[in-house]
Every structure is written in structure tokens, then in C-alpha cells.
Amino acid sequence: MPTQPLSQKEIEDRLRELPGWSVGADRLTRTYRLGDHFAATALVVHVAQIQQELNHHSDLTLGYDTVALAVTTHSAGGITEKDFELADRVERIAPGHGAN
Amino acid sequence: MPTQPLSQKEIEDRLRELPGWSVGADRLTRTYRLGDHFAATALVVHVAQIQQELNHHSDLTLGYDTVALAVTTHSAGGITEKDFELADRVERIAPGHGAN
Numbered sequence: 570m571p572t573q574p575l576s577q578k579e580i581e582d583r584l585r586e587l588p589g590w591s592v593g594a595d596r597l598t599r600t601y602r603l604g605d606h607f608a609a610t611a612l613v614v615h616v617a618q619i620q621q622e623l624n625h626h627s628d629l630t631l632g633y634d635t636v637a638l639a640v641t642t643h644s645a646g647g648i649t650e651k652d653f654e655l656a657d658r659v660e661r662i663a664p665g666h667g668a669n
Numbered sequence: 670m671p672t673q674p675l676s677q678k679e680i681e682d683r684l685r686e687l688p689g690w691s692v693g694a695d696r697l698t699r700t701y702r703l704g705d706h707f708a709a710t711a712l713v714v715h716v717a718q719i720q721q722e723l724n725h726h727s728d729l730t731l732g733y734d735t736v737a738l739a740v741t742t743h744s745a746g747g748i749t750e751k752d753f754e755l756a757d758r759v760e761r762i763a764p765g766h767g768a769n
Binding site (some may be wrong): 606607610613614617620621626628629630631632633 | 706707710713714717720721726728729730731732733
């Protein structure tokens with residue numbers, strides 16, 4: 570059974586628990602600024618490992634000292650529980666944003 | 670002295686030596702498909718290290734098994750020698766595209 574997309578209200582309710590995250594074009598987005606290139610590269614690898622564990626992959630863009638995430642569920646055509654699970658996991662490990 | 674952007678003709682001449690690369694919106698672009706998520710993540714790290722060595726950073730986007738590069742020189746407002754140097758270095762290390 571494919572995962573169902575969340576309603577706009579469900580998305581807004583969930584976003585309150587994820588300060589710094591936004592919704593746009595059927596994606597949850599956040600850009601982390603890490604302060605240097607090495608830290609940003611390390612975060613990409615860590616997020617890639619989490620994506621592998623969740624079997625849920627979204628585009629990650631590495632800039633000089635930034636990592637931008639655009640999280641969506643292509644197969645559902647929208648934002649699902651899985652997307653919030655990934656965002657929440659990333660939020661917990663991103664440096665300065667909580668404990669690993 | 671800031672690096673000068675290359676002319677359209679210079680860019681077209683150089684692109685002949687880089688099959689698979691394209692030019693668009695003042696950027697050299699190429700997407701590599703690696704076949705699995707781990708290989709794509711590894712390529713991001715390798716390219717990040719090359720960018721650090723060249724002190725020339727451009728956006729890298731990691732998809733499930735893809736790495737997309739968009740290479741430009743912001744300070745010059747266009748495509749420069751530095752961009753071709755980075756593209757050439759990446760081309761030589763990308764799996765299936767040559768020897769390291």
C-alpha cells in the first residue's frame with residue numbers, strides 16, 4: 570500500500586515541531602549552514618546514511634558550507650509521514666541542533 | 670586580479686574535450702549516475718575534497734544514485750578556467766570515466 574500524502578493541515582501541525590523547516594512545492598526544505606566545507610560535507614554523508622537506513626532518499630545539495638534538503642515522497646506525489654521522519658532525524662543530528 | 674570569464678567560443682572549444690558536460694545559465698553542468706546510493710555519496714565526498722584542494726566550490730546535488738554538478742565562478746559572473754579545471758578533475762576520477 571503506497572504511503573498517503575498528508576493534508577495541508579497535518580503538514581502545518583507537524584511543522585510547528587520543526588522550527589527552521591518550510592514547505593513549498595510539495596517539499597519540506599531546510600538549509601543548514603555549517604561554517605566550513607568539511608563540516609558541510611560530513612553532514613551530507615551523515616544524512617545519506619540516515620536516508621539509506623530509512624530507505625527514503627531526497628535531494629541534498631552541498632554548497633560551500635551549506636547543506637540544502639528538499640524532502641518529498643515522489644511515489645505519493647506529496648509530503649508524507651516518511652518525509653517528517655527523515656526531517657526529524659536530520660534535525661536531531663545536525664550540528665548545533667541537538668544531540669546525536 | 671579576479672579571474673576573467675571565458676568567451677562563448679572559448680567555452681565551446683573546451684567543451685569538446687569534456688563529453689557529457691553541457692553549458693547553461695553560466696554554469697557547466699553534468700549529472701553522473703553511479704548505480705547505487707553509496708557510490709554516489711562517495712563521489713560527493715571525493716569531489717568536495719577536490720574542490721577544497723582547488724579552493725573552488727560549486728553546488729553538488731546528491732540524488733539517490735546521482736551526483737549533479739553546476740560549476741561556475743560567482744566572483745567572475747561566468748565560466749572561467751577554474752571551472753574547466755574542476756570539471757576536468759572530476760571527469761578523471763568519476764567511476765567509469767577514467768583513472769584517478
